[in-house]
Amino acid sequence: MKRYELIIIGAGPAGLSAAIEAAKSGMEVIVFDENARPGGQLFKQIHKFFGSKEHRAKVRGFKIGEELLAEAKELGVKVVLNAIVMGIFREKEITVMIDDAVSHFKGDQIIVATGASENMVTFKGWTLPGVIGAGAAQTMMNLHGIKPGEKVLMLGSGNVGLVVSYQLKQAGCEVVAIIDAAPKVGGYGVHAAKVARLGVPFYLSHTIIEAEGEECVKGVVIGEVDNKWNIIPGTEKHFEVDTICLAVGLSPMSQLLNAAGCEMEESPRKGGGVPICNKYGETSIDGIFAAGDVSGIEEASSAMIEGRMAGAAVSKAAGYMEEDLFKERYSQLSGALDQLRQGMFGPENKGKDLKYTDEGIELSTSLLKKGYIGEGEIEQFPGVTVNVKGIHPVIECTQNIPCNPCQDACVKHCIKIGSNITSLPVVDKEVECTGCGMCVASCSGQAIFLVNETYEEGYATVTIPYEFLPLPNKGDMGIALDRSGIEVCEAEVLEVRSAKPMDHTKLLTMKVPTDMAMKARFIKMKGAC
Incomplete structure (x- = not known):
């Protein structure tokens, strides 16, 4: 021995x-x-x-x-x-x-x-090939380079479900919806927001009724649940999918x-x-x-x-x-x-129905219910700057989560979080932004954008984090999407920047009409699915 x-x-x-x-x-x-x-x-x-x-x-x-x-x-x-x-x-x-x-x-x-x-849940057809855990989907994509499916429904809106949904999109899969029996998004709002702006809808207070198919998954039926977790008759919805991904803890x-x-x-x-x-x-x-x-x-x-x-x-x-x-x-x-272990998602807050941030700001109900921050809610948060001359950061981080790389990334120190790692980031409007974009690249939640509402007459620029292939080129035309993934205007790619410290996060700058500067948050290239 x-x-x-x-x-x-x-x-x-x-x-x-x-x-x-x-x-x-x-x-x-x-x-x-x-x-x-x-x-x-x-x-x-x-x-x-x-x-x-x-x-x-x-x-x-x-x-x-x-x-x-x-x-x-x-x-x-x-x-x-x-x-x-x-x-x-x-x-x-x-x-x-x-x-x-x-x-x-x-x-x-x-x-x-x-x-x-990984946990599993049972429903009619749950043993069909094509019903897999979110961790299994990650293994297939990120270790073996295999797409889990073409059309995927995600069950679970916790961090795992949100992160894997985003990675499914990166792999070229269509995520038809994220559903959850809970009445609100379970994971970080920044994770939900980066999926929502890709056009993925959220169906909360919904669960799977049946996976369809004889030899493999061909479709799925979901339904809304009441406060006792019972299916509400008449709320059934059908999706054509070949994969059902489970992220249920x-x-x-x-x-x-x-x-x-x-x-x-x-x-x-x-x-x-x-x-x-x-x-x-x-x-x-x-x-x-x-x-x-x-x-x-x-x-x-x-x-x-x-x-x-x-x-x-x-x-x-x-x-x-x-x-x-x-x-x-x-x-x-x-x-x-x-x-x-601090902040809204810390152990002491599990199960609590929080209404306000630590700073006393009302939490975004749209974010919790739909996965994206409502247009009328966004400007109340201290990282969101508007009507500033020249380029400036817009930080759409609206929950108290433990994260502060943006504070260290800003060489001019115009972004401040302080000693409490869960505090909402604040932008100092008195400090001139250099437009380096390191805050955008460093944000783990992809919640920082650079906006220039005075780029040229009638037009603004929006710089977004971009982690998809193939990369567009300067001069390419696309469609700008808002926070909910809805098409809002045409957008021209002005620049795609990359640097070693950005660690594979590209900075894509797009030109949009001035009135779209605070709405455009992603770009779908023309001809893309």
């Missing part, structure tokens, strides 16, 4: 982060993962992360994964793939199936970072911890059955820790911090980290984690 100072189960964001933290202190670390490649969910996350610099904000998930793997390798962490951990015992022994052979390992400490699995994969005898609890707020842990992530069994989604569903940024906290805790327990150094490190990490 091979012995290691630290055994980690799961090579996702939490597991790799824990391995790095422990290896830095000098521990001998081995990581087992059942998959053929490490990195967990990170390698199919092509969008930019939220948070601050210390949370890896404005960096795409797969790049974070590459950095974690490189750092773990440099520190001598051993990662064993295609390794299925079959059981954990109280003596901190594990059995692992590797290449059809069962091996035994003993760890002085164990960190379980097995992540979560995640459940912690905590079976190993339960089997090991850890004290468990059923927590709907955390996603299901989770181990009871202390503030360091240690379970009821000394020396067995849990980190990431296995101990409660959160974003990948939180999972990485939890992994580092567990890695520091085991280092201290093993004598590799002095008490004072551990307290300092734990304070840094817990502070970073607390930042991510």
